[in-house]
Amino acid sequence: MSRKINSELVSVSPKKMIFYAPYDRTQRRLISIMNPTANSLLYKIRSNAPWKYSASPNCGFIEPYGISEINVSLNYLDFHADQEYCHRFCVQCIPAPPIQQLQNQSILCIFKQTGRSMIHNVRVPVELQPEPIRIPQQELDTLLPYDVQKLLWNLRPLGSDYIDHLKQVTMLKSQKKRRGWARLLMTSLIIISTLTGAYLHRQQFKETLNLHLKMDNLQC
Numbered sequence: 001m002s003r004k005i006n007s008e009l010v011s012v013s014p015k016k017m018i019f020y021a022p023y024d025r026t027q028r029r030l031i032s033i034m035n036p037t038a039n040s041l042l043y044k045i046r047s048n049a050p051w052k053y054s055a056s057p058n059c060g061f062i063e064p065y066g067i068s069e070i071n072v073s074l075n076y077l078d079f080h081a082d083q084e085y086c087h088r089f090c091v092q093c094i095p096a097p098p099i100q101q102l103q104n105q106s107i108l109c110i111f112k113q114t115g116r117s118m119i120h121n122v123r124v125p126v127e128l129q130p131e132p133i134r135i136p137q138q139e140l141d142t143l144l145p146y147d148v149q150k151l152l153w154n155l156r157p158l159g160s161d162y163i164d165h166l167k168q169v170t171m172l173k174s175q176k177k178r179r180g181w182a183r184l185l186m187t188s189l190i191i192i193s194t195l196t197g198a199y200l201h202r203q204q205f206k207e208t209l210n211l212h213l214k215m216d217n218l219q220c
Helices: 002-007 099-104 107-112 137-141 145-154 161-219
Strands: 011-013 017-020 027-034 041-047 053-056 059-062 067-074 088-095 120-129
Touching (some): 027 088, 041 053, 041 107, 099 107
Parallel strands (some): 017 120
Antiparallel strands (some): 041 059, 041 088, 053 067, 088 120
16 A cells, blocks of 8 residues: 555656766756645655765755755766766655654654655666757747747756757847847838928928919919
């Protein structure tokens, strides 16, 4: 019965964490933990390569039907494409004890006092790609503003420099569009002002002509 409860205790995303070359800088990802139950949960994040990765926060409290996001950072890695890496994370969850116990003990201490059979474990393997992530330029050119925002949101867990690059590309495109609209607006204003001036000049000419005709009639 307890195993069945544990299998439905928590939902973790992503199922696999992917990092991309180059590895000479810090890369960041997100792990989302969703509590689908009506009870509060405690969680703890572990890694089999803690000297390469850091997780913040590494433990915490999740409200019923709530979501918690953990920032995972991969520090500088001397990556070799021909080497096999078996890095992984483990998300551990347990039902939260009464609030009085939480006030007197830390979450890590509560985990130490909890039997292994009561701890729900979800493994998140890590995949290290030897090549940078790429999106063809022609696909970027066809993206609408809504699609760009949607793409940025989907790439949010990557947290890498690529997202900044994508934002710069879209900003340049929007700036070009704004410049195009500015030129069109300026051209329209010039045309309107020219037509307005011609119209006023014509009206003034008509009024002068009518005045001369009236004077001629009076003289006659």
